Amino acid sequence: xNIQPLIAHIEKIIPLDEAAKxxxxxxxxxxxxxxxxxxxxxxxxxxxxNFVLNGCLRLYFVDGKGSENVLQFATGNGWVADIGSLHTxxxxxxxxxxxxxxxxxxxxxxxxxxxxxxHAAFDRYFRVLTENAFVAMQQRVLQNISSTAEERxxxxxxxYPHLAQRLxxxxxxxxxxxTPEFLSKIRRNLMEQ
Amino acid sequence: xNIQPLIAHIEKIIPLDEAAKxxxxxxxxxxxxxxxxxxxxxxxxxxxxNFVLNGCLRLYFVDGKGSENVLQFATGNGWVADIGSLHTxxxxxxxxxxxxxxxxxxxxxxxxxxxxxxHAAFDRYFRVLTENAFVAMQQRVLQNISSTAEERxxxxxxxYPHLAQRLxxxxxxxxxxxTPEFLSKIRRNLMEQ
DNA sequence: TTCGATCCTTAATCTACTTCAAGGTTTTTT
DNA sequence: AAAAAACCTTGAAGTAGATTAAGGATCGAA
Numbered sequence: 001x002n003i004q005p006l007i008a009h010i011e012k013i014i015p016l017d018e019a020a021k022x023x024x025x026x027x028x029x030x031x032x033x034x035x036x037x038x039x040x041x042x043x044x045x046x047x048x049x050n051f052v053l054n055g056c057l058r059l060y061f062v063d064g065k066g067s068e069n070v071l072q073f074a075t076g077n078g079w080v081a082d083i084g085s086l087h088t089x090x091x092x093x094x095x096x097x098x099x100x101x102x103x104x105x106x107x108x109x110x111x112x113x114x115x116x117x118x119h120a121a122f123d124r125y126f127r128v129l130t131e132n133a134f135v136a137m138q139q140r141v142l143q144n145i146s147s148t149a150e151e152r153x154x155x156x157x158x159x160y161p162h163l164a165q166r167l168x169x170x171x172x173x174x175x176x177x178x179t180p181e182f183l184s185k186i187r188r189n190l191m192e193q
Numbered sequence: 194x195n196i197q198p199l200i201a202h203i204e205k206i207i208p209l210d211e212a213a214k215x216x217x218x219x220x221x222x223x224x225x226x227x228x229x230x231x232x233x234x235x236x237x238x239x240x241x242x243n244f245v246l247n248g249c250l251r252l253y254f255v256d257g258k259g260s261e262n263v264l265q266f267a268t269g270n271g272w273v274a275d276i277g278s279l280h281t282x283x284x285x286x287x288x289x290x291x292x293x294x295x296x297x298x299x300x301x302x303x304x305x306x307x308x309x310x311x312h313a314a315f316d317r318y319f320r321v322l323t324e325n326a327f328v329a330m331q332q333r334v335l336q337n338i339s340s341t342a343e344e345r346x347x348x349x350x351x352x353y354p355h356l357a358q359r360l361x362x363x364x365x366x367x368x369x370x371x372t373p374e375f376l377s378k379i380r381r382n383l384m385e386q
Numbered sequence: 387t388t389c390g391a392t393c394c395t396t397a398a399t400c401t402a403c404t405t406c407a408a409g410g411t412t413t414t415t416t
Numbered sequence: 417a418a419a420a421a422a423c424c425t426t427g428a429a430g431t432a433g434a435t436t437a438a439g440g441a442t443c444g445a446a
Contacts, residue, residue, distance in 0.1 A: 035414090064340035071331060084328040120313035127320035130327055135277040137330040138264060144337045145370040147258035149403075168423065177338040182403060184425050342433070361393065373432055377395050 001030045006051050006105055009077050010121075013128050020119040027111035033057075033098040040096040042049050046085035046107040052078050055102020056163075058171065070175040073099075073163055080127065099171065144177060150186050151175040195222045199244050199298055202270050204315075206321050213312040226250075226291040233289040239278035241299040245271050248295020251364065254287050263368040266292075266356055272322065292364065322359035339368060343379050345369040
């Protein structure tokens with residue numbers, strides 16, 4: 001199993017010594033997913049942090065009316081987990097599944113804790129990682145509050161041009177927080193100009 | 194200057210040795226704010242992480258139409274900063290000011306980095322802190338997408354009962370993402386039941 | 387003690403977005 | 417190759433919430 005992409009990703013933030021790399025390799029699990037396969041299902045306990053090698057996963061929430069609301073897409077070199085459930089140990093209210101056939105590296109919660117304790121570099125890496133994710137999430141809250149759906153769609157195109165090509169409209173609509181019908185209308189309006 | 198509340202808050206997550214406490218104390222700046230006083234203004238570079246001892250601050254964004262959109266309230270034992278600006282060094286698009294007269298402890302960016310390097314405990318502490326903040330922000334995105342304004346208001350009351358008493362309605366409206374007029378209507382509807 | 391801010395509410399009109407229903411196309415599975 | 421899913425669009429009708437405008441209440445400063 002080749003965990004090189006993961007190591008490379010970590011070393012963009014902080015160098016790892018040999019011992020750290022070996023411990024990491026020993027705790028990394030490889031998993032292949034088909035399209036539509038669950039990695040986490042509502043009610044499960046989220047026990048793994050997942051690093052996507054290739055393909056595309058989504059983290060989403062099924063609300064009272066049965067609609068899916070996408071919180072996050074994860075493609076190559078991205079992480080995905082229900083961090084809330086992972087930390088508190090409570091059952092998750094979120095789902096993770098594969099939008100495309102995907103390859104994933106997983107680290108179990110207990111192993112992650114051991115890595116934190118043994119190698120301070122991992123605290124640093126996940127601190128920076130989470131700070132970046134936090135900033136992105138904060139900007140999204142801002143945008144939801146202060147922009148129209150059309151503005152949100154345009155900014156999605158700008159920010160994730162590769163995803164815009166790759167994903168079905170339904171998923172994009174769900175991410176920016178509108179119905180697929182309305183996104184269709186937005187797109188038509190944009191075309192006409 | 195008494196930084197005991199800050200130390201206590203950190204030690205809920207990870208113990209600090211004497212050296213770490215002393216280095217922390219040496220880098221901590223005390224600041225008193227009047228009501229309405231800015232701690233960070235749009236266009237400034239955010240160079241400090243701020244720990245609130247007492248009072249209440251808000252982090253907010255002024256959008257194209259000139260409306261204020263509250264991202265976060267910070268009261269006793271809470272942190273507030275524009276983490277994005279703090280990290281990238283770019284000018285901030287956010288503002289921080291005091292809703293009540295407040296006392297704040299500040300750590301400058303450069304000092305924070307030195308603390309990270311010298312004492313691994315700080316990487317751990319801020320990792321956990323940011324993970325919690327991230328989870329909260331994620332839940333907020335979810336709620337914005339999948340709930341009505343009334344549901345968001347009720348959940349605000351549940352989650353921050355002390356703030357609901359203390360803050361003007363305008364601020365609460367801005368936090369949950371509606372106009373003050375509409376919040377007023379929501380409150381009336383709730384009364385009538 | 388009064389003047390100006392800030393704050394809260396009400397009501398009328400307006401609009402961005404949802405819901406529902408339907409038909410056509412493309413992709414996936416068998 | 418056929419059947420079944422998933423996907424995208426269109427239009428009509430409905431609704432949550434914004435906007436505008438106005439009046440009254442409370443608070444803070446001089």
